[in-house]
Amino acid sequence: MTNQKKQQLEALDKKHFLHPTSSVQQQQQYGPAIIFEEGHGIYVKDIEGKEYIEGMSSLWNVAIGYGRKELGIAAMEQMNKLSFSSTFSTFSHEPAILLAEKLANMAPGSLNTVFFTSGGSEANDSAFKLARYYWILQGKPERKKIISRKKAYHGVATGATSATGIPEFHQVTNSLAPDFIHVDSDSVEALKEAIEQEGPENIAAFIAEPVMGAGGMFIPPDDYLKEVRAVCDHYSILWIADEVITGFGRTGKMFGVENWNVVPDILTFAKGITSGYFPLGGVLISEEVFQVFKDKSSGTLFHGFTYSGHPVGCHIANKNLEIIEKEKLVENSQLMGLELIKGFKKLEENLNQVGGIRAIGLLGGFELYIDVKTKKRFAEKTAPKVVAEAAKNGLICRSVTYNDSDTVVLAPPLIITKEEVDKMINILHESIKTVVAGL
Known part of the structure; x- marks a missing residue:
């Protein structure tokens, strides 16, 4: 019966399921691996x-790890209590509020404010928009370029794909987003040269993973991130740390940047926040960046996702982080x-x-x-x-x-x-x- 079930599922997979980051030809020839x-x-x-x-x-x-009943119970509890509630128009709910507080307390420095997404690609796209919005609010809309690194991976949404420095991920589209620049992955001098060439008055932010994951698992030179922080400060450029892979203990610290005692202006996260038990991600922004939003914005922030701050996801994340700390x-x-x-x-x-x-x-x-x-x-x-x-x-x-x-x-x-x-x-x-x- 198992073999028959397997054959049935393989046939259905080939007929109906277009897999992400997979070979279509291989799937069609051999079925799911x-x-x-x-x-x-x-x-x-x-x-x-x-x-x-x-x-x-x-x-x-x-x-x-897999099969943690505590997270299943947490999901059931929240689904029975409040299965979904939008956080648009300043609507709110307890799981999102408590998770935002938890993350603010966990994060280094003054990273105190959270914008929730459904995953890492959305988090990085949101970080780019929020960084540009920061400069728009200060009357500098020309500061819109994002500097990223060769070999970096930042996701597959339009902005995240454009920031990704792996050419293979660019082959699926013939129209990358403008205003993205890539520099050598571990060269502070290359970063400085790009800033000078483009003009610091045109740069919104620099994005870097503390440790490159999908690009090949590259640990930066000892002083690299400290020098990046200094360069960004010198040119008044926001630094976005992509902690989608490195966050929540993966590198032996709660956040990867803590291995080098540096604090970014914006930090993106996903993956380990729920241990994969629910799709959830987000952006942590510093008190300094958020102060500009509070002081200079007016009207509506026209950015958000249906599942930003999903109550079930946030409740699961709270339980997941509790387990990470407790154990x-x-x-x-x-x-x-x-x-x-x-x-x-x-x-x-x-x-x-x-x-x-x-x-x-x-x-x-x-x-x-x-x-x-x-x-x-x-x-x-x-x-x-x-x-x-x-x-x-x-x-x-x-x-x-x-x-x-x-x-x-x-x-x-x-x-x-x-x-x-x-x-x-x-x-x-x-x-x-x-x-x-x-x-």
Whole structure:
């Protein structure tokens, strides 16, 4: 019966389901790669009963793991009490108010005011609009350009796609939004040059992830973000920190910027805010930015989403953050991140093909080479093959092959134990050996 059900679902999938960030041809030829049916802890199970470690927290987001009944109960409680209420026209409700207060208390510096969205792409698009609105209110509408970075990923809404510095994401449209500029990812000098070339009087904001995730898991040089903060201050440019992936403990701190003791003017978040149990994101803005809104705006702020501040989503987020704090998952992320880097070092010591290892909290990756000593790459990208082999062996991870990268990336749930980290590393070790032997 299971095999028949699987075949039926595969046929329906091919006929009706256009998958995001997927190969249409591959789906049409082979159907869905895996049909998942249930999850518990750090594990997910497919329709045939095979179990996998979800080494990517699905999309970097299932922080507290799968099957947490507390979040199901929270959803039911809120649905029974108030299933939905708009927050337009200053309407409000308790879950959104309490979550906004919670986030303001958690966030560094004076990031005290929250605008809610349904996810990360909406959060970044909202940040761009709010940054431009900030300058419009001050009589400087020419300050509208957004500087982003090459290799950065900021989402797939129109503005977020335009800010994304990965060319592959630009291929799906022939009309990117204007006024987006991309600079080298770790060069403060490149940022300064772009500002001078475009004219600081024309720049609204600079956006950067504290740690690049989808672009290849790149940790910035030690002083990079501090220097970025200084440059933005010097030219009176707003700095937007994209914490969609790095927020809520992923890097071993509540927010990624805290690893470098810097505070942005605007911070975007999503993913870990609900551990994927409900679509929710948002924008945190500093007291200084919000003061301009309070002092100089009049009439209606014509920006918002139907589900901005959804009561069920906000109630789930409050419960999720309570669990993160109660179970000390930020601290566990830091500790297990050290175990993850130890595991990567073992791979590097035992396999000539592994190098470029890096991790911060439970966000890590490594590069694949023919020989790590010469840094010579394989003729064909090898990370996707390793990821496919790892899936056969019960581990879900991710490959990044943009530009010259041939990277395997991991971002397991924050509840992971040392034994489970070791299990991931062992699977990777055998998977790499198998793939290399077949080349």
